[in-house]
Amino acid sequence: MELNEFAARLKKSRAVVFFTGAGISTESGVPDFRSPGGVWTKYQPVLFQDFLASEAARVRHWQLKKATYELFKTVKANIGHYAICEFEQRGQLLGLITQNIDGLHKLAGTSEAKLVELHGTDRLVTCLKCGKPFQPADVYEKWHEGLPTPTCDSCGGYLKSANVSFGQSMPVEAMRRAQDWSEQAELFIVIGSSLQVQPAASFPVIAKRGGALLVIVNRDPTPLDDIADFVYRQPIGKFFSELLPLMADG
Ligand SMILES: [Zn+2]
Secondary structure (H helix, E strand, O other), rough: OOOOHHHHHHHHHOEEEEEOOOOHOOOOOOOOOOOOHHHHHOOOOOOOHHHHHHHHHHHHHHHHHHHHHHOOOOOOOHHHHHHHHHHHOOOOOEEEOOOOOOOOOHHHHHOOHHHEEOOEEEEEEEEEOOOOOEHHHHHHHOOOOOOOEEOOOOOOEEEEEEEEOOOOOOOOOHHHHHHHHHOOOOOEEOOOOOOOOOOOOHHHHHHHHOOOEEEEEOOOOOHHHHHHHHHEEHHHHHHOOOOOOOOOOO
C-alpha cells in the first residue's frame, strides 16, 4: 500500500485509533529512554517494590522525577501531537493510546475522553494511599535532596509521580479502554513505538485480528512490520507533513 491509498482510506474512516510511543516526542526534544546523556542514563528508574521499601530508593525516584520535571517544563508538542488533535476535531478519532508519560498529547489538546495514557503521566503526583492528586510544581519546587521524601498532607501516605513504574501493575481501566478501541478500530496507526514492550505491543495485533488496517510509522523495524498493511520508516514530522495535504484534498 502507498501513502496515497492509505490517505484515501483514512479520510473516510470514523474509527481511527492512534498508538504512540517515545518516537513522537523525540521530535519535541524528549530524549528516548536509551538516548545517551538523557536523564534516564543519569538516574536509573526505581522499581516500585524498592520505592515502597526504602527511603533511599524514594530519594532516587524524586531525583529522577525532579530532573524530568525540569526537562518537561521546556518541551512543547509538535506536528504529530497536533495532527492527532485534528482527527478528534473532525470526529474521526476513536481513541489515542500512548505509552508516553510526558503529557504532550494532553497539552496539544487531545481530550481526556479520547486519551489513554497506558503508563500514567509525569504531569501529576498522587498519594499512593488515598489517591489524592497534587500538582507537580507544588511538590518539586518544595522538595530537594536532604529533605524527607514527600508525603500526603491528608493521610501521610507516600507521594509518587503518577507514572506506572517498573513492577507496578498496569491501570485496569486504561487497559480496558485501550482494548475496546483496538477491537473497534477501522484504522490502527502506530507512531514512534518499537512495539517491543508488552502489553502495549498486543494492541496492534488485537486491532489487526479485528479487521483493522494496520499502519506502522517508526524509524526502526518493529516485530509487527510483517502483519502491517503499510510501513513508513522516516521521521514522524515528515510523515504528517506528507499525509496532511493528502487528507485536505477534495
Ligand atoms: Zn493521602
